[in-house]
Amino acid sequence: MQATSLAGRHAVVTGGGSGIGAAVAASLLHAGARVTLMGRDLQRLRTQRDRFTAERRNTVQCIAVDVTQADAVTVAFDEARKQHDEIDILINNAGQAQSSPFAQTDMALWQRMLDVNLTGVFLCTRAVLPSMLERQTGRIVNVASTAGQTGYAYVAAYCAAKHGVIGLTRSLAREVATKGITVNAVCPGYTETELLHASLANITATTSRSDQQAREALQRQNPQRRFIEPDEVAHTVLWLCAPESASITGQSISVSGGEIL
Incomplete structure (x- = not known):
């Protein structure tokens, strides 16, 4: 893929301050896109922007939301449109995971998982879709999870939300299939991010396992016996955003070392 394949395109990346979102933003910038980083912590977004080279940093704006x-x-x-014009690419990456046995999952936890992981995707997509339909072009990529493709114990609310993201992806992809817009999901397995580190800390705090034992237990779910790197997810997202991927829509692509077959 050529570095200029997304030249002139404006991409919004939610949850862009770290992890997968930051890696995706870097890949899009390298491909020539202008990028808006969105997230709740404006300082974190600005810190991430400052890690880019000066040339690329000038094509990044940060918006707290x-x-x-x-x-x-x-x-x-x-606000994003004021500086970078209409939005051509939306990466719905903002998310949160919290574990709890089903019997101890209260309404607050259930609603929080749905709000952050599913309703956020709906609201951000709704914000860009009218313009994409008017211009008959657009790329929407939802960062779901292998939890949206299978079930994991102790994260029922999170799994339900991510299954919902995949359902939304498939439905919208069919609805806009003739409008020049593609809608896809990428589904990472356990990925080296702050979210994973929090999960590992929770395991060590609630069991007798060490950090290394907790890591090995999670890595056994990946046939390659390793965690996914954020850049591997970003590469898949970039491929879906490329002009050459116009026929790829409605898909839920597992980036998980073969966990989902």
Whole structure:
């Protein structure tokens, strides 16, 4: 893929301050896109922007937003357009995971997982879709999870939300299939991010396992016996955003070392 394949395109990456979101933003910038990083922590977004080279840093803007709040999402996307014009690419990456046995999953936890992981995708997609339909072009990539393709114990609310993201992806992809817009999901397995580190800390805090034992237990779910790197997910996202991927839509692509077959 040529470095200029996304030249002139404006991409929004939610949850862009670290991990997969930061890696995706770097890949899009390298391909020539202008990028808006969105997230709740503006300073974290700016710190991430400052890690890019000076040339690329000038094509990045940072906007603080809570993707669970409809009015805030509308304002944030309007602001994004002021500097970088219409949005051509949306990467719905903002997410959160919290574990709990099903019997101890209260309404607050259930609603929080749905709000962050599913409703946020809906609200951000709703903010960009009218313009994409008008211009008959667009790429939407939802960062789901292998939890959206299978079931994991102790994360029922998170799994339900990620299954919902895949359902939304498939439905919208069919709805806009003739409009020049593709809608896909990428589904990472356990990935070396802050989210994974928090999960490992929770395992060591609630069991007798060491950090290394916890790592090995999670890595056994990956046939390659390793964690996924954020750049591997970013490469898949970049491929889906390329002009040459116009026929790829409605897919849920597992980036998991063969965990989902």
